[in-house]
Amino acid sequence: MTATQPQINRRIPCELCPLRRLDYFRDFTPEELKFVSGFKRGELVVDQGAMVLSEGAHSAQLFTLLSGWAFRYKSLEDGRRQILNYLLPGDLVGLQGSIIGEMEHSVEALTPATFCVFQREDLPVLYREQPGLAFDVTWLASREERMLDENLLSIGRRSALERAAYLIAFLYQRAITVGMGNGKRVSLPITQQHVADTLGLSIVHTNKTLRKLASRDLIRWQGRSCEVVDEKELLAVAGWDGLVEGRRPLI
């Protein structure tokens, strides 16, 4: 909630986007690249804790996270909060607002973050002129759905320890795929409150569960970040095979 004024400026042209250099993202044709570059209206730079989209808002924008971390969440009226998923660089958010009309979840920055900004009203042009990119938008929506499915399985049917192991392994793997593991050690920029709100647990029980993982030397927790020590064992505890993703589109 330490948001300052967000800044929108046009900076990096898509042709020079650092994300596109990663193998993880599929190659775009020059025409596609040019189209996306024109589709992009600017960049939104926000502080840690800033709310990028809020539940109930009638947003006219779509965002792709360019750098940093963020998360999507919903709240009940009495304040109980559920984190739905996390956003890493390359992730698209705000489709719901653009398609249904009103946002039904909020988005908050977990770290200082930069988003590419698109206009909802340009979407029909994209669908008319770039069927390949249109398919990519659907692809991304379908991918989000898949992550939500796995999350639902986790919260509904895994124990607290399994859930925590799953979440951390999941975020770790996603961080690796977008190149956060090059050289420096990966650490997840989350607090135990975030973990609790993701797993549907109380903060006290979350703490005890994470301590258990730490005492088994699977993770290390320090300040507001979590470091993965033994990925393999985390996967084993979670009973999860890990992400199976090939290359994906980037819009």
Place this chain on the structure above:
Amino acid sequence: MTATQPQINRRIPCELCPLRRLDYFRDFTPEELKFVSGFKRGELVVDQGAMVLSEGAHSAQLFTLLSGWAFRYKSLEDGRRQILNYLLPGDLVGLQGSIIGEMEHSVEALTPATFCVFQREDLPVLYREQPGLAFDVTWLASREERMLDENLLSIGRRSALERAAYLIAFLYQRAITVGMGNGKRVSLPITQQHVADTLGLSIVHTNKTLRKLASRDLIRWQGRSCEVVDEKELLAVAGWDGLVEGRRPLI
């Protein structure tokens, strides 16, 4: 698990689809209708309990539920099952298989059901020639995502009683929107085991929770079906505003 051989036959042409007569579905242009009709490859008729898609399968098909009820679910290796969402007439399923390659969830019929069958390989044609319909596919994916979000909030942060009230009200409202409330009384064709696997609860606790709702005269439970008696109170117990949907596309 009482599946018999599924039957695929071409029956109803889309122009005569009974679902399209409902106000709930947006009007299609004659060209769109013609395209969808050509897109449809046949119908799949299955018994109650039949598995339509299964986790891990490499399905080449997409389905729109034409009549009946079904549900999507995932399982852990030890058998714990989580129901992700329910399918009502008009709902599209199988996009994941068509987009990512492999199904990551299963689909089972809750009642005798009929699906319209589409071929995954035809999807690019749809995106190229019918941008409006392509947008509709994304619309439907986004709608599914919205339902999953709300589900996640429910399982993660609502109490057992709230969850149960939410689920029943949710299914009831969806049933109404697809015209199941005309004249005859709506009843949901589910067992308490389904409710348990949807809410992430044990069957025993589910039963006690449902009995509580029944004792307050909010629902009536009989055999394998649940009847809604007091929708308003269910919404109040759930702390939920109800569905806010305008017209939607039907593919």
Place this chain on the structure above:
DNA sequence: CGCCGTATTGACAATCCTCAAGTAAGGTGG
């Protein structure tokens, strides 16, 4: 220095699960 956000721990209570046993309704074969 003192405040604030975050993590940690213990004690106790509520929720939810498992085990076990039973009832009720419907189908099937003798």
Place this chain on the structure above:
DNA sequence: CCACCTTACTTGAGGATTGTCAATACGGCG
């Protein structure tokens, strides 16, 4: 028509998991 399945729903008792309350520790920062 009845005996005997099977499926689904119920209920009680006791135990495990998870939540709440309360207190403490620790570091960053004005």
